[in-house]
Amino acid sequence: MTDATAHRSPPRPNGLEGVAADWASDQRAFKTASWGKAMMWIFLLSDTFVFAIFLISYMSARSSTEVEWPNASEVFALHVGQTELPLLLIAIMTFVLISSSGTMAMAVNFAYARNRRRTAQLMFATAALGALFVGMQAFEWTKLISEGVRPWGNPWGAEQFGATFFMITGFHGTHVSFGVLFLLIVANKVRKGEFDSGRRTWLCREKGDYEAVEIMGLYWHFVDLVWVFIFAFFYLW
Amino acid sequence: MSSVSEDPDTGIPPAEVPDLPPPHAHGFWSRWVFSQDAKYIALQYSGTAIAIGLVALVLSWLIRMQLGFPGVFDFISAEAYYQFITMHGMIMVVYLLTAIFLGGFGNYLIPLMVGARDMVFPFVNMLSFWVYFLAVVVLAASFFAPGGPTGAGWTLYPPQAILSGTPGGTQWGIVLMLVSLILFIIGFTMGGLNYAVTVLQARTRGMTLMRMPLTIWGIFTATVMALLAFPALFVASVMMLFDRLLGTSFFMPALVEMGEQLSYGGGSPIVFQHLFWFFGHPEVYIVALPAFGIVSDLIAVHARKNIFGYRMMVWAIVIIGALSFIVWAHHMYVSGMHPYFGFFFATTTLIIAVPTALKVYNWILTLWRGDIHLTLPMLFALGFIVTFLNGGLTGLFLGNVVVDVPLSDTMFVVAHFHMVMGVAPIMVIYGAIYHWFPLISGRMLSHRLGLIHFWVTFIGAYAIFFPMHYVGLVGVPRRYPDISASFVPDSVATLNAFITVAALTVGAAQMLFLFNVAWSLARGRKAGHNPWRAASLEWQTPEVPPRHGNWGDELPVVYRWAYDYSVPGAPRDYIAQDDPGHRASWSHVP
Numbered sequence: 131m132t133d134a135t136a137h138r139s140p141p142r143p144n145g146l147e148g149v150a151a152d153w154a155s156d157q158r159a160f161k162t163a164s165w166g167k168a169m170m171w172i173f174l175l176s177d178t179f180v181f182a183i184f185l186i187s188y189m190s191a192r193s194s195t196e197v198e199w200p201n202a203s204e205v206f207a208l209h210v211g212q213t214e215l216p217l218l219l220i221a222i223m224t225f226v227l228i229s230s231s232g233t234m235a236m237a238v239n240f241a242y243a244r245n246r247r248r249t250a251q252l253m254f255a256t257a258a259l260g261a262l263f264v265g266m267q268a269f270e271w272t273k274l275i276s277e278g279v280r281p282w283g284n285p286w287g288a289e290q291f292g293a294t295f296f297m298i299t300g301f302h303g304t305h306v307s308f309g310v311l312f313l314l315i316v317a318n319k320v321r322k323g324e325f326d327s328g329r330r331t332w333l334c335r336e337k338g339d340y341e342a343v344e345i346m347g348l349y350w351h352f353v354d355l356v357w358v359f360i361f362a363f364f365y366l367w
Numbered sequence: 368m369s370s371v372s373e374d375p376d377t378g379i380p381p382a383e384v385p386d387l388p389p390p391h392a393h394g395f396w397s398r399w400v401f402s403q404d405a406k407y408i409a410l411q412y413s414g415t416a417i418a419i420g421l422v423a424l425v426l427s428w429l430i431r432m433q434l435g436f437p438g439v440f441d442f443i444s445a446e447a448y449y450q451f452i453t454m455h456g457m458i459m460v461v462y463l464l465t466a467i468f469l470g471g472f473g474n475y476l477i478p479l480m481v482g483a484r485d486m487v488f489p490f491v492n493m494l495s496f497w498v499y500f501l502a503v504v505v506l507a508a509s510f511f512a513p514g515g516p517t518g519a520g521w522t523l524y525p526p527q528a529i530l531s532g533t534p535g536g537t538q539w540g541i542v543l544m545l546v547s548l549i550l551f552i553i554g555f556t557m558g559g560l561n562y563a564v565t566v567l568q569a570r571t572r573g574m575t576l577m578r579m580p581l582t583i584w585g586i587f588t589a590t591v592m593a594l595l596a597f598p599a600l601f602v603a604s605v606m607m608l609f610d611r612l613l614g615t616s617f618f619m620p621a622l623v624e625m626g627e628q629l630s631y632g633g634g635s636p637i638v639f640q641h642l643f644w645f646f647g648h649p650e651v652y653i654v655a656l657p658a659f660g661i662v663s664d665l666i667a668v669h670a671r672k673n674i675f676g677y678r679m680m681v682w683a684i685v686i687i688g689a690l691s692f693i694v695w696a697h698h699m700y701v702s703g704m705h706p707y708f709g710f711f712f713a714t715t716t717l718i719i720a721v722p723t724a725l726k727v728y729n730w731i732l733t734l735w736r737g738d739i740h741l742t743l744p745m746l747f748a749l750g751f752i753v754t755f756l757n758g759g760l761t762g763l764f765l766g767n768v769v770v771d772v773p774l775s776d777t778m779f780v781v782a783h784f785h786m787v788m789g790v791a792p793i794m795v796i797y798g799a800i801y802h803w804f805p806l807i808s809g810r811m812l813s814h815r816l817g818l819i820h821f822w823v824t825f826i827g828a829y830a831i832f833f834p835m836h837y838v839g840l841v842g843v844p845r846r847y848p849d850i851s852a853s854f855v856p857d858s859v860a861t862l863n864a865f866i867t868v869a870a871l872t873v874g875a876a877q878m879l880f881l882f883n884v885a886w887s888l889a890r891g892r893k894a895g896h897n898p899w900r901a902a903s904l905e906w907q908t909p910e911v912p913p914r915h916g917n918w919g920d921e922l923p924v925v926y927r928w929a930y931d932y933s934v935p936g937a938p939r940d941y942i943a944q945d946d947p948g949h950r951a952s953w954s955h956v957p
Contacts, residue, residue: 156570156573157382157383157569157572158383158568159568163568168568175595176595179599180598183645187638190635194635195633196633282616288633289615289616290616290634
């Protein structure tokens with residue numbers, strides 16, 4: 131099943147001509163996007179700028195510092211038994227978050243099939259993985275703080291390290307936390323069958339409108355994608 | 368409401384989105400306080416913006432009193448002066464101009480002009496206003512905080528912004544300022560998403576993008592720009608807040624203050640400048656583009672002519688919007704940059720003059736051989752063209768690196784940006800209020816009072832800012848509370864006193880405008896249905912003022928663009944956009 135309103139759009143040519151026809155048409159520029167979906171996409175575009183500017187500021191600080199930048203593979207290493215495993219925690223965290231994108235995608239799929247039980251289960255699973263990610267991030271923060279990393283300084287080098295690290299991962303973690311919260315809200319609505327009740331709410335225009343799940347998914351995948359960049363620029367650089 | 372099929376005569380496509388009624392208010396709170404009607408939210412936005420704008424107006428009087436008669440008013444200390452200029456600038460640019468153009472006119476006009484019942488997400492729209500309101504409250508609170516508001520200058524450049532030498536730097540002022548900006552951006556984003564999606568996805572049948580009035584094009588482009596530019600200010604504000612509260616060193620280099628080594632080190636103030644102006648320059652056009660759009664419509668309606676070169680005008684708006692993202696560092700020619708940067712940014716800056724000049728030509732060509740009615744909106748539109756042209760030409764001076772360097776940080780710059788993004792957009796705001804007041808209230812504003820208001824404001828604005836260019840060329844620096852004991856000739860003091868008198872007079876004329884609004888609301892002449900005989904959709908609602916939901920039972924269908932004025936052979940001198948009559952055909956575009 132496609133978008134709830136897509137079938138109402140008129141036939142149009144494919145490819146670039148179709149794009150031109152859409153933009154020259156009346157009513158909607160994006161013929162398959164509902165209002166909510168369009169809004170989420172534009173919000174994500176704006177949010178992309180926020181994260182991009184955070185990361186560019188970080189790169190600017192890191193590339194212009196006169197003091198040595200702490201070595202990521204040492205700072206972010208975990209002691210397991212006798213060995214020092216670089217990037218172990220972060221690898222697990224990344225794995226967890228990417229997996230949550232998988233469960234989210236499956237939830238969207240089941241939502242289109244209007245399978246309430248599966249959708250809700252998978253969304254709760256996504257929320258759980260997201261919460262696990264935030265939990266591990268809290269552990270990582272605790273570890274770094276106990277080793278003496280502060281926003282205003284750290285034992286190993288440039289003080290911007292702690293500042294940018296806490297700020298950017300914190301901002302991302304906030305995104306994940308809000309995502310978990312909204313996942314729980316939407317999943318609960320799915321579980322209770324609110325989207326099948328026919329009652330019009332701000333998340334649901336008509337009976338069987340499960341688009342809120344997909345819009346939630348857009349946000350979740352975006353937060354995931356941002357993490358890939360943070361991971362690359364912070365931990366692998 | 369009923370499902371609609373293709374119109375067999377005109378071939379207008381059927382409705383794609385079901386026409387559902389917007390959420391209805393029940394009870395006092397949801398009707399008068401947390402209203403979800405875009406028109407009411409627009410009035411809330413405008414009222415709040417004008418209220419805080421009055422504070423900025425009073426601050427400008429205080430600034431001018433100090434500059435015109437230095438030493439006479441001993442309650443204006445140097446610190447207080449810095450606080451006045453900072454708050455005046457920030458309020459005018461962000462909390463008045465941005466808020467009133469996008470939150471005010473955007474909310475009121477977008478749904479009406481594109482033929483929607485409301486914004487796409489009325490609840491989020493309502494939240495947007497209340498977050499904005501909170502931002503204004505936080506900003507206003509800084510006047511009462513210990514140490515007063517920040518005196519860092521509206522650009523808030525670090526390191527001085529958060530040091531003890533600057534008023535509010537190590538006290539509450541700067542913190543409240545940054546928090547208020549962060550709130551403003553969050554609030555704006557909620558509204559901005561609404562404006563953008565409503566224009567893109569909620570137009571009525573027959574309303575193509577190229578049939579939208581230029582007002583909507585201006586507001587829409589400015590909204591998209593704001594959604595992409597405000598993130599830079601958001602990030603910069605967060606980082607500076609951390610510098611101030613947590614002791615991070617994003618923007619703070621190693622510093623010695625009063626013989627004491629501060630704990631900061633390794634940060635770059637230049638990064639803040641880049642972030643600030645990556646927001647700051649698009650911000651100029653976020654204010655200017657809605658003004659461009661609105662003035663185009665005012666001129667077309669009141670000269671009874673279609674706008675000249677509609678498509679060119681649309682593309683000029685879009686191109687200006689895009690270019691404005693790659694010119695920001697022309698604000699930083701003296702900050703210390705690689706010379707090639709200056710070359711690049713000077714080039715892009717001057718390229719913007721091309722689409723901008725094109726717009727000015729098209730306004731004049733619209734007027735040419737038009738049936739010009741010297742109504743108040745037309746007078747203000749003409750005032751805009753002149754002041755904008757004037758400010759734009761001095762912009763060419765300042766865009767060139769070699770010319771800018773000696774003029775940097777002088778009163779010439781102050782005169783330039785007040786002309787181009789102070790006086791000019793405010794002219795448009797007044798023109799727009801005189802134009803749409805009958806739609807909003809059902810009554811006309813007093814023409815006679817309006818004439819006094821216009822002429823005092825227009826001539827007064829020139830009396831203020833024209834001499835200010837000379838003051839700047841002589842070398843008087845901006846942001847100095849008292850230059851009387853320095854190198855400047857006596858004539859500057861005379862000019863400064865003259866400017867101050869003019870500024871106070873113009874300020875008084877604005878009180879006349881407020882009186883006009885209050886008086887006309889109660890006693891103004893009844894406007895009737897479409898007093899300006901305008902063709903665009905907002906005047907074609909079943910009731911004037913439009914009710915909640917705007918359109919009664921049926922959404923309008925649009926058959927033409929918004930500029931069918933004085934069409935030969937037509938029964939009236941305008942054809943409304945939803946008039947299926949004369950020369951209507953779907954394939955005939957526009």
